[in-house]
Amino acid sequence: MTQRQRRVRDRTERAQRIVTAARELAEAEGWDAVTTRRLAALIEYSQPVLYSHFPGGKDAIMAAAALEGFAELATALARARDGGLAGIAGAYIEFAVAKPALYDAMFTLASELRFAQDDTPEVMKANFAELLAVIEPVAGTQDAGVLTEVFWSTLHGLVTLDRGHRLSPAHRDERLALVVERFGPRGD
Amino acid sequence: MTQRQRRVRDRTERAQRIVTAARELAEAEGWDAVTTRRLAALIEYSQPVLYSHFPGGKDAIMAAAALEGFAELATALARARDGGLAGIAGAYIEFAVAKPALYDAMFTLASELRFAQDDTPEVMKANFAELLAVIEPVAGTQDAGVLTEVFWSTLHGLVTLDRGHRLSPAHRDERLALVVERFGPRGD
């Protein structure tokens, strides 16, 4: 029986190696360079092995990578909770800059993952909860949930537009300061 | 000589037909369905003809479509200038909802077009100018240019996250109202 346990352990290890290889390759050369053939070569197995682990194919591998990303982003945000608005906004942007391919998998290329659904994984909701925890104290009379959605949208927009060379690189810090000021407690 | 003129006119007309066909197909079935073979069939010419018009291939065709999009967005924003923050924000989101594939070509799939460069087309700058014109009166002591970048990021984030089913569909109007309130003139 212990042999059977070793076999399933080997399988999960290999699944992890696939996702890790995909992430590294994506960060190094972009998701377009992540082909099933290159992945198979990296883990030193043939192509169909990938499909025994991820029946959904390449999309499923990207979704698995994205799920890891959500978990990592959630812990990064939790660590920055004490920093208030500026802290959590900075942590969010820092994550997106440090792992751009992963961020893409999470938000722009995730055709499989859905938010605000019943089957939405907990790790995905955790990110929203972290943002909400920081927004709530400064929401005032406004709906904290909706305000969190807007706050999140601003961060996401800053990240994606900046990466697309749409924003002036010189004003990066200024933008962050403005976000903190605009989403801070109202003066009235 | 007039025959030569007719020939160049035919060529530009055909180039336009290519871009138009690409846009219609993209809005109907997404950019993945826009293949060079289907485009060639739609304009009733063979595949290589596309490359005589757009040496850059499919990416160049998407870039041409994106440029049309920037022009159309600029006029839509200009028309909404009198509506202030709420008007222009609503016009921006309405454009993105009405032409989602075009919006993707402009912002998420445009690997060729660059902002904030010397060779940035005027139509792309015009969009920023329209937003700036509305932000400027409410910027107060803050840098209007940077504030416009943040305001734009918020709109872009709302659009992309909403399309990715990341935001609650029920709160769409509430989010817009919150944006207008947060980016309006400060109360102090």
Place this chain on the structure above:
DNA sequence: TCCAGTTTTCTAGCATCGCTAGGATTACTA
């Protein structure tokens, strides 16, 4: 009107992609 020369267009094919069927190999069971 006919015939070079130029331009335009098409046929055919290359390399690569995601993905899968079917056979071969290995490991487990009795």
Place this chain on the structure above:
DNA sequence: TAGTAATCCTAGCGATGCTAGAAAACTGGA
């Protein structure tokens, strides 16, 4: 050790973007 079951690989399918070289159409001067 024979039979069964799980595992893996070879080979190939259809489709993609793109391109070389042949074929066709148009041009302008005898």
